[in-house]
Amino acid sequence: MALYIKKGRVIDPANEIDEIRDLKIDNGKIVASGLAVAEEATEVDEVIDCEGMLVIPGLIDLHCHLREPGGEAKETIASGTRAAARGGFTAVSAMANTAPVCDSQSGVEFLLKRAAETGIVRVYPIGAITKGLKGQELAEMADMATCGAIAFSDDGKTLSRSDLMRQALQYAQMCQRLIICHCEDDDLVHDGVMHEGYWSTILGLKGIPAVAEDIIVARDIQLAEDTGSAVHIAHVSTAGAVELIRQARARGVNVTGEVCPHHLALTDSAVEGYNSSTKVNPPLRTEKDRQALKEGLRDGTLTILATDHAPHTTEEKAREYAYAPFGISGLETAWPLYWRELIEEKVMTISEMVASLTIHPAKRCNLPGGTLSVGAPADITVIDPNMEENVSLEGWESQGKNTPFLGWTLRSWPICTIVNGQIVMKDRKIVD
Ligand SMILES: NC(=O)N[C@@H](CC(=O)O)C(=O)O
Numbered sequence: 115m116a117l118y119i120k121k122g123r124v125i126d127p128a129n130e131i132d133e134i135r136d137l138k139i140d141n142g143k144i145v146a147s148g149l150a151v152a153e154e155a156t157e158v159d160e161v162i163d164c165e166g167m168l169v170i171p172g173l174i175d176l177h178c179h180l181r182e183p184g185g186e187a188k189e190t191i192a193s194g195t196r197a198a199a200r201g202g203f204t205a206v207s208a209m210a211n212t213a214p215v216c217d218s219q220s221g222v223e224f225l226l227k228r229a230a231e232t233g234i235v236r237v238y239p240i241g242a243i244t245k246g247l248k249g250q251e252l253a254e255m256a257d258m259a260t261c262g263a264i265a266f267s268d269d270g271k272t273l274s275r276s277d278l279m280r281q282a283l284q285y286a287q288m289c290q291r292l293i294i295c296h297c298e299d300d301d302l303v304h305d306g307v308m309h310e311g312y313w314s315t316i317l318g319l320k321g322i323p324a325v326a327e328d329i330i331v332a333r334d335i336q337l338a339e340d341t342g343s344a345v346h347i348a349h350v351s352t353a354g355a356v357e358l359i360r361q362a363r364a365r366g367v368n369v370t371g372e373v374c375p376h377h378l379a380l381t382d383s384a385v386e387g388y389n390s391s392t393k394v395n396p397p398l399r400t401e402k403d404r405q406a407l408k409e410g411l412r413d414g415t416l417t418i419l420a421t422d423h424a425p426h427t428t429e430e431k432a433r434e435y436a437y438a439p440f441g442i443s444g445l446e447t448a449w450p451l452y453w454r455e456l457i458e459e460k461v462m463t464i465s466e467m468v469a470s471l472t473i474h475p476a477k478r479c480n481l482p483g484g485t486l487s488v489g490a491p492a493d494i495t496v497i498d499p500n501m502e503e504n505v506s507l508e509g510w511e512s513q514g515k516n517t518p519f520l521g522w523t524l525r526s527w528p529i530c531t532i533v534n535g536q537i538v539m540k541d542r543k544i545v546d
């Protein structure tokens with residue numbers, strides 16, 4: 115039995131395709147792509163009529179937190195990958211800040227094994243840079259790379275010691291892996307809980323200055339330049355960081371940066387009301403920063419869109435603002451938020467936005483997928499660009515209900531997610 119995707123607007127940036135086409139899927143692969151391919155379908159085949167829909171490569175999230183092992187009350191690989199599928203993602207990479215930390219071969223193997231047993235989208239492990247994320251001793255990076263770690267990051271924490279970051283960059287280059295940097299100077303962050311500025315003063319909350327981010331972004335760029343290694347800046351949130359990345363790229367440093375939906379859609383004014391769902395690392399910044407992120411995406415300084423999906427329990431987020439954990443549950447609202455901020459605001463073309471969620475992250479980490487080429491794995495997402503939906507917890511798959519977007523009416527939603535030729539989400543519901 116084959117699966118046909120009929121008459122969708124196929125957008126495949128890697129192949130410079132943007133036209134109405136059919137796709138044929140068989141044995142987990144795209145086997146044909148063209149104008150009247152679906153006409154050969156017989157009764158035994160399945161045909162999805164996609165008139166008026168966008169058919170794009172499955173979305174790839176380079177930055178999410180699945181919490182398993184150790185944080186199963188917040189999320190599991192099962193619930194997190196269901197949230198991913200509902201959000202149109204066919205692959206996610208899982209950060210290492212679990213308990214225990216994913217800092218060894220057994221950690222990577224555990225993740226891959228659990229993902230094979232319970233995950234419904236592809237899961238790629240990111241190994242820790244330092245043992246236990248403690249920032250004191252390098253983890254066994256080469257071992258982890260051999261058994262499947264696609265990149266290394268101490269995300270959740272800044273690696274303060276520049277000597278270790280330098281060594282990590284050298285090792286990562288040897289094992290042809292990317293270092294992903296969480297950039298916040300710990301001393302400047304201190305016990306801040308939101309962006310330092312007008313709103314932190316008004317609200318009486320301790321601030322995190324923008325320069326806390328800029329300073330570490332500058333350091334990591336300098337270290338990447340010094341070692342000739344590749345570096346990727348996670349969750350870029352400040353105008354200063356965008357400018358540093360722009361200048362570094364112009365002089366040939368191998369640096370990329372990613373942007374998260376919440377930093378595009380919200381500013382620090384959203385903290386008014388003390389909704390702890392707005393508490394995130396790095397914090398929501400100012401309008402000037404938000405516009406700088408958009409300009410960075412527009413001019414190609416920032417090439418990757420990621421969610422930084424960071425689920426927490428309702429109990430933890432119910433604490434007072436200062437004591438609630440940082441993080442936003444982002445997989446299920448990412449696409450329509452990007453759409454609102456980047457397409458409706460005419461920052462990027464649809465094809466450019468799709469590239470930032472597919473071929474760019476795939477290429478950066480040497481992952482399969484990211485295209486709709488004949489012969490490629492059939493990881494495909496179908497989007498209804500006109501569907502309007504209110505963000506609500508009805509049908510929400512992530513265990514983390516910590517979203518600041520409840521009640522927002524958003525347009526353009528994923529309606530079908532196909533992983534390796536299998537339909538895992540249809541009509542906004544997981545196919546069990
Ligand atoms: N982004 C967040 O606010 N939180 C992340 C950690 C991180 O991405 O730095 C988490 O693990 O909860």
Ligand SMILES: [Zn+2]
Pocket residue numbers: 269270271296297348349395396
């Ligand atoms: Zn981080």
Ligand SMILES: [Zn+2]
Pocket residue numbers: 177178179209269270422424
């Ligand atoms: Zn993160």
